[in-house]
Amino acid sequence: MKQNKIIIFNPKSANSKHRIPNSILQVGASIHGKFEYVFVDGNLEENPWLTIENYLKTGEFKYFGSTVMPGPQLRQAIPFTKKIKVEFPEIITIWGGYFASNQYKVCLESGYVDYVVNGPGDTTFPELITTLENNELDKLPTIKNLIYKNEDDKIVKTAVEALLDQDTLPKFPYEYLNSFYPVRNYLAKTFMGNTTLSYHSSMGCPFSCSFCAVVPIYNAKWKGMSASRIYEDVKYFKEKYKIDAIEFHDNNFFTSKKRVLEFSELIMNDNLSYWGEGRIDTINMYSDDDLKLMRKAGCKMIFLGAETGNDAVLKQMNKGGKQTGQMIKDFVLRMKNADIIPELSFVLGMPAPTEKEVYKQILWDINFIKEIKQINPNAEIIIYLFSPVPTEGSELYQQILDAGFHFPEKLEDWISPSWENFDLRKNPLTPWLKPYMIDTIKNFETVLNGYYPTVSDFRIKGYKKPFLKTISFLRYKFGFYKFPYEIKALHKLWKYRQPEIEGFYSE
Incomplete structure (x- = not known):
């Protein structure tokens, strides 16, 4: 008898990173128990x-759900979903994740993606399955x-649900995952520790940066688990798997100072290191004593x-808050004094009225990065090329369209090498x-990573x-950066891991 079971798929990510798959968990x-x-x-x-x-082939499955992040995951998500529709046309396909939410039109027009979960699926997914099961x-x-x-072949986008109280959501089924893949295999050696847990403790971000893939989904909303709720899971992994480090892949882990400090107090004696993603203008409101408390509790890197040291470009990015170029300089010095490594991402190549102005801004930011390294040599630098996201209605997005940029019209085009690199910025x-x-x-970037090799590559x-x-x-x-072949050769020989972060596309 047909059981109408569900496959929940996590496509392969860059370099097959064995990070615990929080999105599918x-x-x-x-739906656990339902x-x-x-x-x-x-x-x-x-x-x-x-x-x-x-x-x-067993005939017991009716649904195929896949998380789909931009970039490498598309290499499996697209051809697998398409093949399912060809070979098993009765299967209902459901996509979630940032790519599906931001590029929902091209997904649904493909003919092989039936539904898109737009943002958190904690209530959406079980309600969808129940509705389909009951016809x-x-x-x-x-x-x-x-x-x-809908039946008229028109795309319907339903109302956005308010972010739920994260403490009331069911715990992730780690033991059930263990019946498919040993959880221990996901706890990898990193710069932070020998047994590092990847964890997600909040949803959304309270800001509206015009270049960020999160903004169209969460609309400047944020909700986080309480410190005590996070610590329950941390204790579980500490006792069962002997973890010694945690990576918080929240879009903005440090939004609530109260929560961060409470969590730091809770893990103070657990001999754990932790890393998270945050904003300079937010953490700059933490006191020096707060930063010292975090460092004592194990916060090694943030x-x-x-993005840029240019105040006018920060405004163009709708960075929000009070971040300025001078604040960035002052902040990296504070981090140096607190012994916490700031891992700074810069987005270069923003649009400007003329080609000359675009290049001038790039050179300006390169010099600014060198200033940052002079202030705090331990500051990690991650450089991205600006890649537009569909923040419809924003002034920046209109500039992008006016300049002649457009996204692929066919879903399969996203797995071409050029568009995959686009997704990876x-x-x-x-x-x-x-x-x-x-x-x-x-x-x-090559010269920078030669003169200042990243501390996060423990092999170097x-x-x-x-x-x-x-x-x-x-x-x-x-400032002679052309043809740095000798540095590239050594990087290749030693398998140097260039600093990178998947924070733009967190699970």
């Missing part, structure tokens, strides 16, 4: 399609956070969106950013760092 938690389901993790499967196909399609418009095509495909500008940025040790610094010295000092 959240979906699993929403519907039968299985997990398939493309990062740990030798042949994930074969696993999916074998499940579907009550007239109730679809009442399900919040849902996008689909990822922060510096490595190749913007924007008409105003010329090849020589991209070369300048990438060559500077011993003589390697001073040797890299020595051969990069003259280039860095005199």
